[in-house]
Amino acid sequence: MKAKRFWILLFSCMALMIALYFYGARGSRQPVPDSGTMAEGNTEPSDAAALCAESQVTEPVSVESEAEYTAHYEALPSETESHQEAEELFFYTALTEDIRQRITGKSYPGTEEPLQISYDDLAYVHVLYYDFDAQIQEGELICNKAIAQDLVEIFSELYDSQYPIERIRLIDEYDADDEASMADNNTSCFNYRTVPGKTKLSNHSYGRAIDINPLYNPYVRTKDGETLISPDNAAPYADRSADFPHKIDRDDLCYKLFIQHGFRWGGAWNSSKDYQHFEKTD
Numbered sequence: 001m002k003a004k005r006f007w008i009l010l011f012s013c014m015a016l017m018i019a020l021y022f023y024g025a026r027g028s029r030q031p032v033p034d035s036g037t038m039a040e041g042n043t044e045p046s047d048a049a050a051l052c053a054e055s056q057v058t059e060p061v062s063v064e065s066e067a068e069y070t071a072h073y074e075a076l077p078s079e080t081e082s083h084q085e086a087e088e089l090f091f092y093t094a095l096t097e098d099i100r101q102r103i104t105g106k107s108y109p110g111t112e113e114p115l116q117i118s119y120d121d122l123a124y125v126h127v128l129y130y131d132f133d134a135q136i137q138e139g140e141l142i143c144n145k146a147i148a149q150d151l152v153e154i155f156s157e158l159y160d161s162q163y164p165i166e167r168i169r170l171i172d173e174y175d176a177d178d179e180a181s182m183a184d185n186n187t188s189c190f191n192y193r194t195v196p197g198k199t200k201l202s203n204h205s206y207g208r209a210i211d212i213n214p215l216y217n218p219y220v221r222t223k224d225g226e227t228l229i230s231p232d233n234a235a236p237y238a239d240r241s242a243d244f245p246h247k248i249d250r251d252d253l254c255y256k257l258f259i260q261h262g263f264r265w266g267g268a269w270n271s272s273k274d275y276q277h278f279e280k281t282d
Helices: 002-028 047-057 064-076 079-087 097-103 148-160 178-184 230-238 251-259
Strands: 093-094 124-132 136-144 208-209 219-223 226-230 275-280
Touching: 002 275, 093 148, 136 148, 148 251, 178 230, 226 230
Parallel strands: none
Antiparallel strands: 093 124, 124 136, 208 275, 219 226
């Protein structure tokens, strides 16, 4: 009887030990909840495992492609650099021999008679501007060197504000024909000529006057009871009470900038109105 109890006790202990063994082994193999950062079979997430898991989600950038990207990015001009590069294209210089040849016989008469202004009194001005299609263009002007810095500053501010100007070319491209230049809505400055209908030299002859978007801002005067409008195709824009684009008035940025720089506006004249015209003679 004692032997029977001994074997029963022995088998019970062995069964208990086996149960405890399997229970412990089972507990050690309990799956850890997947956090998305572990590889299968790991019991604890590690930094390396997390990085591996992330690399499966996001395609890694190779050293070569990253280097190419960095090189490309560094090659792109920053906003500040782009602005600085643009500012460098606003400048004025003395007339070079090439420029003198371009204008002689056109805006600067090729004559032996003495003129009221010399080449040395003039300056070549280079600017950027936004055309009517909002595209950036390069523009050229010739003016009296006394107002060259004014024009550089004014056109720089107009450019920064994306003020639309259809074109800025030397009037020599129109053979110094003022009417043709205005009809093409060309903004220009120096042109050795008289005031229309008079023998007096215009302030354009001294490079001290400039016409902005002249088609939309015509020269309007009365002669013998008849209203004369220049250019001829600007009649729709002679009525300044009408609302239309590119009209220069006292609320216009162009007007404000020229007035700030000490220019006078032809649109404020009494006997005639020259809405395109700004001049600085002092």
